Amino acid sequence: MSLSDKALNSIYLVYKSWPEVEEYLTDCKGIILPIGSTEQHGPTGAIGTDALTAEGVALEVGKRTGVLVTPTQSFGMAEHHLGFAGTISLKPSTLLAVMHDLVVSLARHGFERIFVINGHGGNIATVKAAFAEVYGSAVLRGLPVASKLRCRLVNWFMVEEVRREAKLLYGEEEGSHATPSEIAVTLHLESSLLNKQRILPPPKSSGFIAGPEDFRRRYPDGRMGSNPFLAKPEHGASLLDIAATAISKDLSNFLLET
16 A cells, blocks of 8 residues: 555554544544455456455545544455355355444444445445344444444445546456456555566456356356456556545545434
């Protein structure tokens, strides 16, 4: 990350003591929870792409807004990628339970605005279902914040401004998995990943996936319509800035909602 140690210390929950969190809560009831996945991203992309990008965006948004950032939930719903070595997946039911418990833990301490920044499309349905359970649990447990608790999911890669920039940079070669836009962000965040970049054969077009075996059969190298070789670190820096700018505005509005 390009963030200084001082900036990280001021926003990253892992560096805070519990009295510091209590003091933070006297001024702000919001917190950012990044979630990604640990799954294949084609023959050249890092297994941790979705977690790395979600964390990178979340920390940049935290720096700009002063809102605390939790550790990244790096394991997501990636069942359809299990045909490729290195993928680690949670079942939807497991991820739902994990997200429920994470949010309820935060709500118990007095956090009222849980802002989830997501880096993996496979998480979307399950995270939204977890929010629905959280609202009911907060009431049943008699949490003081129950009536004020709000959760929001933002998928950084689906932000309109990000999609527009990716279209300008890569056109139809953006594809839908192991995309050059997400790979570019990882190259910006971790320069050693440049060593993995190489020209690949034309990818197969994106389409239906029935499960891990079907995925591996249809997309033997793990890509779906994408050309990650187009990714450059400077693209990643720009995409990260665009995402953080838009999401910071969304977060600021979210914190003001009644």
